[in-house]
Amino acid sequence: MNADAALSDAAPPAAKLPPSGAPMTHYVATGPFDPNATEPMTKAQERVYLASQLTLMWWKFRRHRLALISGIFLLVVYFSILFCEFLAPYDYQARHTDFIRSPPQGIHLFHEGSFIGPFTYGLDYKLDLDTLRRTYTPDESRIYPVRFFCRGDSYRFWGLIEGNLHLMCPGEGGTLFLLGTDRLGRDMLSRMIYGARISLTIGLIGVAVSFSLGIVIGGLAGYYGGIFDLLTQRAIEVVQSLPHIPLWLALSAIMPPDWSPILVYFGITVILGLMDWTGLARAVRSKLLSLREDEYVVAAQLMGARTPRIVFRHLVPGFMSHLIAMATIAIPGMILGETALSFLGLGLRPPITSWGVMLNEAQNINIVVLYPWLILPVVPVICVILAFNFLGDGLRDAADPYR
Structure with a gap:
């Protein structure tokens, strides 16, 4: 059977094939009970039916105006941290002793x-x-x-x-001094711009650590099951039963005091990542438990594919949109964790600066009453957290196949 005969058999009776060299016309059924009742698609229908999954997600996400605005805001903020030194009016450690606690x-x-x-x-x-x-x-x-x-x-x-x-x-x-100065005469705006680099990147690195642990441990537990799955679930329950803030404090307190600020920075990111992988591991495990019996997984096993390839090449990409939505929700938790630790004096320490380090100087309520601009670093924290939450809502709705 040649190609023309095959196309003739596949085409509906009411359709007439275009001449050779003409563009192909797509058809859509016009009735649920008569599959032969078809008519040519309009340009709008053809654009939707032939769109890729990524394109459909983008169209749905674009309709979520608040999520779109939040995404643009976060892109601008993260792009700006690449040029903190250029954007800040002063160096973040420059002191102006004649203008201590100057108002904005x-x-x-x-x-x-x-x-x-x-x-x-x-x-x-x-x-x-x-x-x-x-x-x-x-x-x-x-x-x-x-x-x-x-x-x-x-x-x-x-x-x-x-x-x-x-x-x-x-x-x-x-x-x-557009946002005033602190107790040492340092410009608040410049320190907030420099602090954004630390507070925002610590969320990305922490999520990378937690996602690596969650995907690997949860993926293997969901794919293999058995005793490995049982031990993994008990370990997750133990970690989740521990109160996070006291555990953060304990882990931060054991870091050597002679560590450099860079080592403390990476230590905090590892601590935040180790505390946040359990929820993702359970989500990955439940997804893999439902997908591992599908036909394409059995076919990959029969073809001799190894377990890491099946898990990370075939199974994990199947719910990658769900993972992206979870990442946008997990990053704010990381930022708040670093802010809380630095606020309590057990996180990052000077000379390195972050939004939490700056808020540490505003613990005294008497100081805040006299110099209220010292709590201004809480404003970018709130804005970034809300933006990530709105972005996560938009990505979750866009990736939901049932919407």
């Missing part, structure tokens, strides 16, 4: 009705002897235009390349 400065455009451009006023300092509170008042006689793409504090880009180019700098002799 505003950027002005007009002075006495005249347009000048972005500028800040000078600050006059006065100590209140009754409350011992530093008070700063703007001096409108001193105007300092804000400079852009300017030379400022020196830095080492990613610790490798010397540079001093900044996106925004204060005018000569002026200051640019």
